[in-house]
Amino acid sequence: MQFPSELLESAVNAFSRLPGIGRKTALRLVLHLLKQEASDVKAFSEAIARARTDIRFCRHCHNISDTDTCAICSNPSRRPDIVCVVENIRDVIAIESTQQFNGRYHVLGGVISPLDGIGPEQLRIETLLQRIHTEGIEEIVFALSPTIQGDTTIYYIQKQLAGTHLRITTIARGIAFGGELEYADELTLARSLQNRMPVDAYVMR
């Protein structure tokens, strides 16, 4: 692409470095911004810059936060004795959006994946173990992806917790609501038969 302006080119280059945004999309976005009010574009640019400089991570659960301790960890109406272990911040946002979980979180920052060079040391497992010893946690709910890596991570952490009084659970796996039985994969279907549940637990409350 030949650009008539260096300023345009550097703005397009900036956008096209983002994941999933090619040069044509980047150009469309920059030309869109050029048509907006100068104050709106200033606000856009400042929101991005401030997010990078000012966002912190909660020192308890490693969730994104504006303060040292995140709004969830510092909320006295949330149960301190149940902790949901997730892979990343997007999972926290997804679970919070369901409004069905009233405990705290622990963000691992990934799952064990030797092929990608991610071992237990790269994850925030040590701080999870510390929290279990100091925060009076009674239940750990794993909400990790149903993959080999996710299962390996659960297995590893579970081994570290051997001998504690903790209740260790994982979110239910089975046929999704609205899912067609005939399109479900065999493993999911087989497991959902093995782990069949009483009908009264199935009805949404």
Added chain:
Amino acid sequence: MQFPSELLESAVNAFSRLPGIGRKTALRLVLHLLKQEASDVKAFSEAIARARTDIRFCRHCHNISDTDTCAICSNPSRRPDIVCVVENIRDVIAIESTQQFNGRYHVLGGVISPLDGIGPEQLRIETLLQRIHTEGIEEIVFALSPTIQGDTTIYYIQKQLAGTHLRITTIARGIAFGGELEYADELTLARSLQNRMPVDAYVMR
């Protein structure tokens, strides 16, 4: 979506106001930026802000420019007597990328579209007519979209130019290179038969 941080939320809101970017994509982009070097994110944010404040439009052809007169209009090796009329800046970039046009441009800023409230007054037709009288232009090449609106715009400008000595042309329309004949629409196929061309003009030089 429930956000654990207001800074995160305002950055996601900023991105999701861009065309074609939903809230989930915006979140993915912001989380990506949070993982980058602070200096890279600063450069990103500044490139956007500078593009909006410092980019100008060429006072001759209305193309995007870093200066009062764009690099194309001020280039002495480009022919001043042939002007390609396009709808927007993206079209200039597309034509420049072919490296097949050595004249100047005129960016209309749209095409006549009464249903969208765009009449001839909303477009930069007046300055095109002025240029024709002052710049010694001898040929106008229309490179507009092959739509009713594009054709209406060509027809309107052509009427304004009645009585001048100008050569008025339009880019060729027909079956695209690599296009399958059987999937071409009837109008394109019919027109490309009517406007059939000698084989020696067809061969790419």
